[in-house]
Amino acid sequence: MMVTLAYLLAAAPVPAVEKLRNDKIVAREFTLKPGEAVIVEGRHPVVTVYFDSGSLEFTPPGGHGDNVSVRRGEVVFNPAQAGEIRNIGSSELKFVRTEFLTEGAGETWGAAGLSPNYKLLIENQYTRVYDIKIPAGTREPQHTHKARVVVCLSGATLKHLMPDGREEPSTLKTGEVAWRPGGTHIGQNLGTTDLWVIAIEPK
Numbered sequence: 001m002m003v004t005l006a007y008l009l010a011a012a013p014v015p016a017v018e019k020l021r022n023d024k025i026v027a028r029e030f031t032l033k034p035g036e037a038v039i040v041e042g043r044h045p046v047v048t049v050y051f052d053s054g055s056l057e058f059t060p061p062g063g064h065g066d067n068v069s070v071r072r073g074e075v076v077f078n079p080a081q082a083g084e085i086r087n088i089g090s091s092e093l094k095f096v097r098t099e100f101l102t103e104g105a106g107e108t109w110g111a112a113g114l115s116p117n118y119k120l121l122i123e124n125q126y127t128r129v130y131d132i133k134i135p136a137g138t139r140e141p142q143h144t145h146k147a148r149v150v151v152c153l154s155g156a157t158l159k160h161l162m163p164d165g166r167e168e169p170s171t172l173k174t175g176e177v178a179w180r181p182g183g184t185h186i187g188q189n190l191g192t193t194d195l196w197v198i199a200i201e202p203k
Helices: none
Strands: 017-021 025-032 037-040 046-050 054-059 066-070 075-078 083-087 093-100 119-123 127-134 143-145 148-154 158-161 167-169 177-180 183-189 195-202
Touching (some): 017 177, 025 037, 025 083, 046 195, 075 119, 075 127, 093 148
Antiparallel strands (some): 017 025, 037 083, 046 093, 054 083, 119 127, 127 195, 148 177, 148 195, 158 167
């Protein structure tokens, strides 16, 4: 869908910060102050992860706006759709949009390979998305990830224990958006803060 020049000029532009890009995804971070808006081209399906609770309005070109309330940690999948996203709340709203650049795959992964404490949030032809929480001072059982985007809502000091006995540091900071390759490991939280991560695996 093409966005007209008049439509682009209707909102004060807010730049995105590109965090990741490869042959399957591009992840961009947005921070909107109250009243600020961003135009999204909407050429690809997208998963959005919200760092803050708040209210926004989405308006497609030539259409009417829909108001949406979001929560910190909420994860939403949307098909390709151009439009304006405006922060209509009273506080800053930060979120990360991960766009899928391929047609995905027909296979279903379900919870295969994942740790039993993970919560599966979304699965479709483009992605598998799940919630990871590791309390401070605990470890997970051995499990397997596919290559993924990691959006960190609450950071922690981590270590991965590998099947061959190796140990790898894997610390994440709050607000970090990272790409992690697939692999099998045991995750251990060495710190004093609970880890909270959203993992987005493209298909």
